[in-house]
Amino acid sequence: MEELVSLCKRRGFVFQSNEIYGGMQGLYDYGPLGVELKNNLKAAWWSSMVYDRDDVEGLDASILSKPSVLKYSGHEDTFTDPLVDCKKCKGRWRADHIKDKACPGCGSADLTKPRPFNLMFKTSVGPVDDGKSFAYLRPETAQQIFVNFKNVLDSTSKSMPFGIAQIGKAFRNEVTPRNFIFRTREFEQMELEFFVERGTDEKWHDYWVKKRLRWWCEQGIPEGRLKLFDVPKEDLSHYSKKTVDIMYSFPHGEEELEGIANRSDFDLGSHTKNQTGFEIHAKVAENKESTAKLAVQNSKDKSWEVPYVIEPSAGLDRGFLAVLNEAYKTESLDNDKERLVLSLAPHLSPIKAAIIPLKKNNEDLVALAKKIKRSLQSLRLGRVVLENSGNIGKNYRRHDEVGTPVCITVDFDSLDNNTVTIRDRDSMEQESVPIDSLENMFTNIISK
């Protein structure tokens, strides 16, 4: 893990947040290359979940949430960790982290009984901070999808089954954020809520587990490094009928990368008005505040029913960590040297190609390199950079380390016979190719 963290900082993927003021625990900033990789991962998810389908629509809802939303979702009551305070060193710990009834900080046994601690962040809204007008920072993106169910249904011509996809930030006041960007207090989720008729929910749950597993493989994670974990009944969240987690062997151990939950009719049943008018199967709290009927007509008998929900919920930051960990390799070269290479799938690489003039500041070479950069950049396949520093070997090493699939060198031959040298990141093989075939070649490499 340390090597990965050090690469992230050195090459500008991830920085400690608020670092020049001493940093802030559980928060990270994504640097110039990090933001590109993150955007590419989001784009791959969005393509697979929205563009490649005809039964999913997108959403980007607000982060600030009315307390009612999180009251009926169950978060106000159940989204808690039991905490224990050490009376001696004043340390605060999660009850499940206490071993042998001793404080992990100082070893004292003078501990309080576990007390529930809500993980949601609160903030005041409006000019008067009277404690009454507050909002929560959403602890998950899902709830705003449920409360927009009717808006999306009415504004599109969707019929069941259909889904709503959202990527966005969520916030949890984790007591012990840990393992770099794996568990943080501010993070990004990629969530789909897929609404299905009761009775078809188990079939759709299986479908999404398989589909999501395949997607992670397409991001460069070999299937052998992923495992499906059937969450035992007693560990299921309050809304879940069944949950399967996709587990990945992170550097710090095997943990959840994505969870696929069968949330039954709990969510729409909790947020709908006229609850007693429907046969809701989940145990929901009585709701007298909602103004919308969150139900659809059953295709068979036309009776109104509250849809079931299948939720594939992926952590973007932990996905980022998994993809990076999988791509990170050190290779020994023939000359007894080592090279560090990030073998990212080309569609995820932060930089798609580096154009390198053989001699820095040579007017003709730089002009041609700029022309090639503009032509490849105009294909809109991602970022293409010009490296005008003259040191070819150094540039190769730098771009190996950040996962750039190809480096293109412009030399004096290029000026005479219109060819450039393409170097492949993984094989390190070099090939001379005509400039007018570059666009095609580049497109093939990046879209493979």
Ligand SMILES: [Zn+2]
């Ligand atoms: Zn203590």
